[in-house]
Amino acid sequence: MSAAAPAFLEVSDLRIGFPGRAGDVPVVHGVDFALSAGETLALVGESGSGKSLTALSLIDLLPGGARRLGGRIRIGENQLDTLSSNAIRKIRGGEIAMIFQDPLSALNPAFTVGRQLTDAIRSHHPLSRGAAAKRAEELLDLVGIPSPKARLHSFPHEMSGGQRQRVAIALALASGPKLLIADEPTTALDVTVQAQIMALLARLRQELGLAILLISHNLDLVAEICHRVAVMYAGRIVETNTVEEIFRRPQHPYTRMLLDCIPRLDDRPGPLATIPGEPPLFGKLPSGCPFRPRCPAAHERCLAMPPAFPQEAGQAACWLAA
Amino acid sequence: MNRLVRAFGGPTGLIGGAIVVLVIAMALLAPAISPFDPDAVALDRQLTPPDLLHWFGTDQSGRDILSRVIWGARPSLEIGIGSVLVSILFGLPLGLVAGFNQGSWVEQVIMRTLDAVAAIPTLIWAIAVVGILGVGVSQLGPLAIGNQTKVTILLGLLYIPGLARIIYVATLVEAQADYVAARRLQGVPGWKILFSDVLPNTLSPVIVHATLQIAVGIILEAAISFVGLGVQPPAASWGNMLAASRNFVFSGEWWLSVFPGLFISITVIGFNLMGDGIRDVLDPRRKLTMAPA
Amino acid sequence: MSGFVITRRMLMQVAATLPAAGLLTGFDDTAWAQSSGKTLTLAIPNSPNTLDPINAVLQDPMVINQCIFENLVEYDVDGVLRPQLARALPEISADKLTYTFDLRDDVQFQNGQPMTSEDVKYSFESMLDKKRNAARRVIFEKIARVETDGPHRVHVILSEPYAPWLNFLTKYMGIWPAGSRERYGDDYFKMKPVGIGTGPGIFEEWRPNQSVTLKRNPNYWDKSLPKWERLVVKFVPEDATRTAYLLARQADIIGAPAPRDFASLSKRSGLAGEVRSTFGGWSTLMMNNAKPPFDDINVRRAVNWAIDRQKLAQYAFFGMVDPCTLPAPRQAWWYDAEADGSIGYDPEKAKGFLAQSKHATDAAFEMTLPATPYLLDLKDAAVAIQSQLQAVGIRCTLKMTEPLVALGQAKKGELQALLMNLTSPGEPTYLLGQNFTENQPYSKVSGYAAPEIADLLKQAYAENDQAALKPIYAKILKKIADDCPYAWLGFLNAANLWRGNVTDFRVNQGITMDVRSVGLKA
């Protein structure tokens, strides 16, 4: 990690759990990472790895029942865990914003795009309706929506998928956030549109100096715009490194297998590689290394927990990498 | 026990089911369990407050209110359940045929007609039509139709649109399922697919709707009897017992109005809880079925 | 929010009255109270079908047309005949055919036009006009003609002696200006008879099924009356609700109070009540003698002996009916103890009669009764009768029908039995004639017509003297007791409840309320 600039976001020992019959069932087991302005970090993992929960916990939007069991989250000057929910609301959308997977369901079907944008803008800035509408128009322009003024009066269902995701991004930018969390922002889109959206995110990062936390299961996509990658498995970060290093020298067997799953143009035709087995269920982790049951390189040592979780680039939570 | 709870969609559903079973048992066993003849007049025992002999007291004719409440369950349930059966008898084929012939004129004719009939406010029409036909026995050709039958059929007819629409929607979904297309490709005739494949899959929402509709029907029966157009005295029904109790509100004979009302309420709560429970089991997505009337 | 403020205030008022209160207290200072000042408000069960006295059917709303229209003579609340628009009771010629009335000369119609003998002559002639088909024409049919004798004297000439006609005037007749029916049309009399009566109240407004309002007639001939500025007659069919109106001061006087509540309410402070026996209200089971099982006299006798009238009066009517076995109430001058005692309650005797009949094993019938109460609710009585008949082996099913419908069917002779309250103008001939002589409105209901009764009635029509009439009636009652065409339960009592500030009100033996001289204390 480039230690020069102080990180804008710093997460340490973040633990998240669901309430169960016999106390809380932890699903995120102490996650640490940091992110600076203008930087893009990808959290990569299969569904159920805890990457989305980690992201949601940053803006205090954990779904039904889930709650933070411990750890610290610092955003800019603010220590999130010490703030009231009202103060968090100000930070949410103010300092951090988030875009989601399905742009259709992420936009309110009952309100026009303009209304949703101006409401968001006015929730953070004391602007008149007119001024907010002007700002909304600028935002739509910024995210590359043609004839933005007219589009203010459109309803989400009147737009294409790509346009909706652009609107969602505009909505996220409405308050001028410093950190943008993008949770699988392109999964629901056509392949051609996916690239456009990723390009847009890259451009915004540059133009606005945004820090972007990209949540994805798709390493390929990550390679296009990210600086660093953190690979999550079963509620833990198992490996962190720069994109280049991850692709060049994956340390963790899981990372390696993820990379094998990416289809390549230069590949010989043949069946795509898949990762055998299923990720472990919440609360039912195997003893020792959680990846042990699916790991092709597992041996006796793996019955014990790997010695360290990666605190620094290039480390991996694996006996093999230690 | 746990399985029983689950079958009723949770403890409240089970409570509802238990109430319904008890009320139906009470109605069926009325001759055995009612302590007195419900119609036995004993003028010198009139308006006795509840005591050890008459647990719910007696009415203005000295009739035992507990016995009348027990017997009064019969017309309530008969009308409540009977009207739903009538609506299923007509609504089921209509909804199935309309849903299975999506896009054809058959669907249009059936559904538009039902939509129009759905615009008939149930209670007002029930009251008006019974009022017009009269509360006496009506002669329809060779058939003599008593007032209770009249009310049952009438309510049943008025329920048809609601029920048919539910079946229609369920059929639409089923008819578009891949397996139906597959069966068609196999050359299975349409009616056969309709009855052997589609029908069983539409029954869940029907059962839920029917249970909740019975609850509504019991209240409607009471209301119609309350204005004197339903079950005719001296036969006991919860509705006409309430109607008669109105004359004793001022003089303070509370037991005349309290007990029949309580039994209506508990029975209807039973059917509602049971319906909710069954829905949770059979049809968990449709959380919004609710039959107002 | 103002509703909430009021609630609190009222709660405090209620709290203040609570210590003294059991049931039914605390009404005295409540803010929704309505009747005040000079508006007299009545609550009665039935809406009128018309305001035209010659077609009016129901007794209780007649209070309205009796305040609008008046007659030569009237039956007062005690059942005594007294002059109204005439100066005195008529002079009757020796042949009992000519009645001569001297009219008051100070009477004006409500439109200011003075009343003369021409108006009286016109009134009778228009009522008797066959084309008009007045419901009450039948009972005045024996009037041959009316002759004027100067502006203030009329002679009414009968075709045969018929004394009762005077008694029928109050309920079924009125005096209106000459030519008025042609000028305004009959619907005007029916719907909004403004200016055409001589009474103390001028028609103001009719809100269907709700109320009729009359305003004070400033030119009323009795200058001391009326004491009210407005008379509002509300139609409130439910017994309990009428009581509620009285308690909530939404009515000053109510008719037909709920029998069950009457005793306790009339003793309440701030309220008053009275029950009086009437001479004209039959509560009776009308049996169709032409249809089985009542085609056998022994079944009719069995029914008569099976009914426990005392018990019915006490438990089903709560004292609102005076039990009697024949159409003669105990208090009436034509009561005959011997005839009355010849029928009684004895189930064994009833069984005996039934056993002698041809329907000994299959005596069953359908009893029709009014679905909405007329004068007094009969449903509970019907249920009790049903069980009393059951006890002697006569099966009976109950069928509820609207009163007018039931009467219509009964008059066609279609019903087996009808349990009904019938009313008449407080004298015996009217109902007897209508029910038990040929070609009368009710003769098909019973299917029983005894020539002997017709003859006796004819004798009675020719008599004006009670002493002379009594033996005639004794014979009639004897005949009825022998033949048992109906089973009488008793005579209806008239009862009212009123608020303490009502003055000069008395319960009318003629059932219909008389409020012409009633006032209100401030």
Add this chain to the structure above:
Amino acid sequence: MLGFFLHRLGFSILAVLMISLILFVLTAAIPESPARIVLGADAPEVQVQQFEHEHGLDRPLLVRYGEWVDRLALHGDFGTSVVTGLGMNEQIAETLPVTLELVIVAFVFAVVLSIALGTASAVFENSWIDHASRIFTVIGVSVPGFWTALILILFFAIRIPIFPPGGITPVSEGLGPHIMSLVLPAFCLGIFYTAVLSRMTRSSLIEVLGQDYIRTARATGLPRSLVLRYALKNAMVPVVTVTSMSFGYMFGWALIIETVFNIAGMSGSLLNAISQRDYATVRAVVFVFTLIFLLANLAADLLNAWLNPRLRTVQA
């Protein structure tokens, strides 16, 4: 939007025509001639025929139906009751406002309370307020309003006389007494629908609150109240249909409640007409109720189109 409106309006007009025909046949094709009702059962046949001719009762049913529709549609005139001789328009004008006021008060009460209850229940799902309101809704949909009315009269009008036990005190007697007299009837009429609607609001809102766009709204940092408004507008889509139908249905229950409280509204007109076998009035009253019901449904369609913009384009 206009297309959608015309489509719904067209359907409503068709429905009115169809229902009115059923209604007319039901009320006009009764075997007993109104002439017999008016003139009495023993009136001579000649007189009956004359009466029928005078009132046009001897013409074919369809002709009479056409005439009835024509007079109603072009002049808004229900005509005069043959039986009572009273104009039906006046009678309706007299009684409808009473019923309308009762229903509207009860409706507003039910809608406001149910949205509040349903929202509280959904927002604080599984809290004590949710449990309490769910118990209330089950009881509310099960206990017949007219029984509640009897019990409330017994306790709050007679034992503790806070409210008048019957009738609506006219406004001329003061606004306070007028409002007091509306409390019990409106409560008894509204409580069932409060339960139905709050239950629907709750489940619909819970569903909506779980939607992605609500997460978005919260992620963009909208204030709680605004998030709730975003959710409610969507949650109301299914509720509105039932709400408006409830408005129509309430008129039916208003009949019963009016009977209990002896309120001189439309119920009196209908029940009296039934007992007098005045079928023309029955027809007029039922038609008015049906029309209100249809209008309420039409209003629901329009309101839904506003709440749910997708409907406007899809169905037009």
